[in-house]
Amino acid sequence: MTGPDFEHFCQLIRARSGLVLTPEKAYLVNSRLGPVARAEGLAGVPELLARLRAGAPEPLIQRCVEAMATHESFFFRDGAPFEQLANRLLPELIEARRAVRTLRIWCAACSSGQEPYSVAMVLQEAGAQLGGWRLEIVATDMSEPILSKARSGLYSDFEVNRGLSEERLKRWFTREGGSWRIAPQLKQMVSFRTHNLLHGVGGLGMFDVIFCRNVLIYFDVAQKRTILAELARSLAPDGALFLGSAETVIGITDAFTLSPAARGLYLPSSARLARSA
Numbered sequence: 001m002t003g004p005d006f007e008h009f010c011q012l013i014r015a016r017s018g019l020v021l022t023p024e025k026a027y028l029v030n031s032r033l034g035p036v037a038r039a040e041g042l043a044g045v046p047e048l049l050a051r052l053r054a055g056a057p058e059p060l061i062q063r064c065v066e067a068m069a070t071h072e073s074f075f076f077r078d079g080a081p082f083e084q085l086a087n088r089l090l091p092e093l094i095e096a097r098r099a100v101r102t103l104r105i106w107c108a109a110c111s112s113g114q115e116p117y118s119v120a121m122v123l124q125e126a127g128a129q130l131g132g133w134r135l136e137i138v139a140t141d142m143s144e145p146i147l148s149k150a151r152s153g154l155y156s157d158f159e160v161n162r163g164l165s166e167e168r169l170k171r172w173f174t175r176e177g178g179s180w181r182i183a184p185q186l187k188q189m190v191s192f193r194t195h196n197l198l199h200g201v202g203g204l205g206m207f208d209v210i211f212c213r214n215v216l217i218y219f220d221v222a223q224k225r226t227i228l229a230e231l232a233r234s235l236a237p238d239g240a241l242f243l244g245s246a247e248t249v250i251g252i253t254d255a256f257t258l259s260p261a262a263r264g265l266y267l268p269s270s271a272r273l274a275r276s277a
């Protein structure tokens, strides 16, 4: 698939979500937009692309942007970031924030909520050390439908069987009909908000730890650089950033330095001399 309608669609998607589409990704456009075209009563994807270029209504544009997003996520994805949070960052931050007894963690591009709820489990499992602290997990995504699933706190058998130990499933979930409901004490720790990473970080405040995983991979270098600069501005000097296992800052920005102790863990470069790496 090529031509002006396809090119217009690539530009539209890049401007709305950051996703970089190339002609080799035409198969993806076809498979993701097929159901949208059918629901619109159109003959196929080429007709939908033509309609978008001719000036489609905003809800239809939104449905197409949403259809192109990949929402893959699971509990304790990759393991190591959550172990690093529990065993390295939390002890450091508990010491450093003893006076204010506040921790703020941001899960950017949180999808269906497994990542922020995994963070909430780690914080709860830290037990008495964090008793009486104000713990806030801000979880954002550009997609309202996926946030609505995250807010529901309901997961299928398939979803709880990806990444959760039996012990955690028993401790933090209850059976409800054919689904599993997350415990209220975890749910109340997470505030879900709509937020597009292309629109800056205004209004979200400062964070001690940021998870921004498995989303930068879809963007071009210029967009990654801009977003990483925004993340650096939102992170405490002694804070930490987690990226996905296929993501890096190397060749993109000097704002963060990879921690030699852990893959995927980045420290603000401004603070690297002041703390043990």
Ligand SMILES: C[S@@+](CC[C@H](N)C(=O)[O-])C[C@H]1O[C@@H](n2cnc3c(N)ncnc32)[C@H](O)[C@@H]1O
Residues within 6 Å of the ligand: 016, 017, 018, 019, 069, 070, 071, 072, 073, 074, 077, 108, 109, 110, 111, 112, 115, 140, 141, 142, 143, 146, 195, 196, 197, 198, 212, 213, 214, 215, 244
């Ligand atoms: C593959 S999921 C990653 C979920 C989770 N962080 C993880 O690693 O398991 C990517 C998410 O990024 C979101 N996303 C894509 N572009 C975005 C943007 N420009 N701003 C905010 N979220 C975006 C998608 O809606 C999707 O839910």
